[in-house]
Amino acid sequence: MRRVQTRRHSAHPEGQRERPVEVPATILPTARSWWGRCQFRLTAKRAVGKMRRKGLATMAVQTVETDASATDSHSLPVDLGPATALSCRECGERFELGPIFACSSCFGPLEVAYDLPLGDAEALRKQIEAGPDNIWRYAPLLPVPADVASKPSLNPGFTKLVKADNLARELGVTGGLYVKDDSGNPTHSFKDRVVAIAVEAARAFGFTTLSCSSTGNLAGAVGAAAARAGFRSCVFIPHDLEQGKVVMASVYGGDLVGIEGNYDDVNRFCSELIGDPLGEGWGFVNVNLRPYYGEGSKTLAYEICEQLGWEIPDQLVIPIASGSQLTKIDKGLKELIALGLVEDKPYKIFGAQAEGCSPVSTAFKAGHDVVRPQKPNTIAKSLAIGNPADGPYVLDIARRTGGAVEDVDDEQVVESIKLLAETEGIFAETAGGVTVGVTRKLIEAGLLDPALTTVVLNTGDGLKTLEAVAPTTGQSAVIRPNLDSFREAGLA
Amino acid sequence: MSVNVRIPTILRTYTDGRAEVAAEGATLAEVIADLEKNHAGIAARVLDDQGRLRRFVNVYVNDDDVRFEQGLETATPDGAGVSIIPAVAGG
Numbered sequence A: 001m002r003r004v005q006t007r008r009h010s011a012h013p014e015g016q017r018e019r020p021v022e023v024p025a026t027i028l029p030t031a032r033s034w035w036g037r038c039q040f041r042l043t044a045k046r047a048v049g050k051m052r053r054k055g056l057a058t059m060a061v062q063t064v065e066t067d068a069s070a071t072d073s074h075s076l077p078v079d080l081g082p083a084t085a086l087s088c089r090e091c092g093e094r095f096e097l098g099p100i101f102a103c104s105s106c107f108g109p110l111e112v113a114y115d116l117p118l119g120d121a122e123a124l125r126k127q128i129e130a131g132p133d134n135i136w137r138y139a140p141l142l143p144v145p146a147d148v149a150s151k152p153s154l155n156p157g158f159t160k161l162v163k164a165d166n167l168a169r170e171l172g173v174t175g176g177l178y179v180k181d182d183s184g185n186p187t188h189s190f191k192d193r194v195v196a197i198a199v200e201a202a203r204a205f206g207f208t209t210l211s212c213s214s215t216g217n218l219a220g221a222v223g224a225a226a227a228r229a230g231f232r233s234c235v236f237i238p239h240d241l242e243q244g245k246v247v248m249a250s251v252y253g254g255d256l257v258g259i260e261g262n263y264d265d266v267n268r269f270c271s272e273l274i275g276d277p278l279g280e281g282w283g284f285v286n287v288n289l290r291p292y293y294g295e296g297s298k299t300l301a302y303e304i305c306e307q308l309g310w311e312i313p314d315q316l317v318i319p320i321a322s323g324s325q326l327t328k329i330d331k332g333l334k335e336l337i338a339l340g341l342v343e344d345k346p347y348k349i350f351g352a353q354a355e356g357c358s359p360v361s362t363a364f365k366a367g368h369d370v371v372r373p374q375k376p377n378t379i380a381k382s383l384a385i386g387n388p389a390d391g392p393y394v395l396d397i398a399r400r401t402g403g404a405v406e407d408v409d410d411e412q413v414v415e416s417i418k419l420l421a422e423t424e425g426i427f428a429e430t431a432g433g434v435t436v437g438v439t440r441k442l443i444e445a446g447l448l449d450p451a452l453t454t455v456v457l458n459t460g461d462g463l464k465t466l467e468a469v470a471p472t473t474g475q476s477a478v479i480r481p482n483l484d485s486f487r488e489a490g491l492a
Numbered sequence B: 001m002s003v004n005v006r007i008p009t010i011l012r013t014y015t016d017g018r019a020e021v022a023a024e025g026a027t028l029a030e031v032i033a034d035l036e037k038n039h040a041g042i043a044a045r046v047l048d049d050q051g052r053l054r055r056f057v058n059v060y061v062n063d064d065d066v067r068f069e070q071g072l073e074t075a076t077p078d079g080a081g082v083s084i085i086p087a088v089a090g091g
Helices: A034-054 A057-068 A121-129 A135-141 A165-171 A191-205 A217-229 A243-250 A263-274 A290-295 A298-307 A324-339 A359-366 A391-401 A410-424 A430-444 A462-472 A483-489 B009-014 B028-038 B042-046
Strands: A003-005 A083-088 A110-114 A161-163 A177-181 A209-213 A232-238 A255-259 A282-284 A315-319 A348-354 A405-408 A454-458 B002-006 B020-024 B057-061 B081-086
Touching: A110 A290, A121 A135, A121 A298, A135 A191, A135 A298, A135 A324, A161 A298, A165 A177, A165 A410, A165 A430, A177 A298, A191 A209, A191 A217, A191 A282, A191 A290, A209 A217, A209 A263, A217 A232, A217 A243, A232 A243, A232 A263, A243 A255, A243 A462, A255 A263, A263 A282, A263 B081, A290 A324, A298 A324, A315 A324, A315 A430, A324 A348, A324 A391, A348 A359, A348 A391, A348 A430, A359 A391, A359 A405, A391 A405, A405 A410, A405 A430, A410 A430, A410 A462, A430 A454, A430 A462, B002 B028, B009 B042, B020 B028, B028 B042
Parallel strands: A177 A454, A209 A232, A209 A282, A232 A255, A315 A348, A315 A454, A348 A405, B002 B081
Antiparallel strands: A083 A110, A161 A177, B002 B020, B057 B081
16 A cells, blocks of 8 residues: 555644544546656555455456556556546545545545546536436446446446425425435345445456455345356345345355344454455455445436436435445535536435434434444444444534434334335335434424425335334235225225 | 564565464563564554554454453563454455
8 A cells, every 4th residue: 555645734733633534535647746646656566465365366467557558647556437546535634546444544434536637528518318227327427437337347336316296295395395316226235236336346446356345235236247247246234134135135146144242243354254265356346445435426416417407406315324325415416516417506415214224313413523333233234334434524514504403213214114105105124114203393494495406315125124124014914805895804 | 482473465575474483472562572573664554652552453362352351561472373454444
């Protein structure tokens, strides 16, 4: 791991703050000098030597070939399109693109920095609109090669943005209520977006095995993407997940390993495995590929705005597990503004958690800047991360935008799943019940303005969490096959 | 008390590439101080300027996250395994 350059935020010297500061990860094209490009090549060649010493032959060869083929000043050792470096969100230190995820100085999370196509917004808008009906239409804004759409992929995204008038009436929303329904993705959750980006990073770095720690949805998305793209997969989940998620995660033929513990235990295990020879050469989409993986969630922001006619909604309600999705949606919105693709206007971001795993909402309501981990106990297992990696950043974004973070109990989650199903015909998984339930609660508390345009995220399919609603659903009657029986049942 | 400390990849420059090292101490604070004695510079990567665990570092004594225990004062019994892990994974 080599540092590209050091850039500390003078207002927040390392270790002297409680709350995070947002250090811009993306630099303007003019800020990246020829010398900087030379430094990239130099550090990349050193990295190749290091990789060879570690025995990562495939990774080293791929990097050498890419570097040798560089013919112009924009070529990089690793072709991940407009991505130029990794930047520490805490201290701003920059690193070359590689399968790393934590800052070697302060352990802060790394995120992708770009040379974004600033300039002709109209031309970029037309290019996007002429692109495929999936996330690759936004390839110029993602860490993927320009020809990404020609590679084997599940091609997720461009899911429906449903105008939810019936639900709006039920909740008293008059300014327009929309549900971004990501259950329409290939494996029926938003995870297909993030995994698709991680697969491209895995290709670029020469990995042949894909892995992850998962609460269920991600395991299925990795299994499916690996099958399609020609990777081996071995994924790790808590042993007691919903049957629908276990089946979906195993049907694609990869290895599925249940860990005796909760998600945080699984996550810890994967973090240890990655530093052990047992895990060498593995691409863990949400560990060593996490900076790239997270960028996939930006496409939710891009799509929502494009589907609203290139406008930012006034309010968004987003579920929180690790908090990565919420932070990347905010990043995507800021990029659209910087690129001139949308009008620069205020927006509010609200976070939603289940009461049984609410470390971020607890911190928000207590006015804290740090998130104290919790032991999860909720039916919303896809959100059951007691030690959320991006929790502090969620707090920062909710406060910066004038939003809030709220939680609902399991009973409200089930009621909200049924409310969305009964009003809009959308069967959400428990995370969708959390966002709808929190939306109602925020309106009742006067925190979310019903007169403004609001987008609520449904990130997964209710068929994966049947156990949550099964006890309160079922047949209205069981009758004999004749009209008299039907009449007696009183259902006509 | 002698314990085994698992070192994450990004700190192995301080341990000559070793993934696991031995350290002495009855509490986590003492273990980190002993690590620093033998691997100069490592403590500043794990602790902030106020001597607290950095926000994005998780430390486990055996299977217990020390944030659920007594933090740096968590006891480290003889033979215990101590794991230092970046906290920015998952999700």
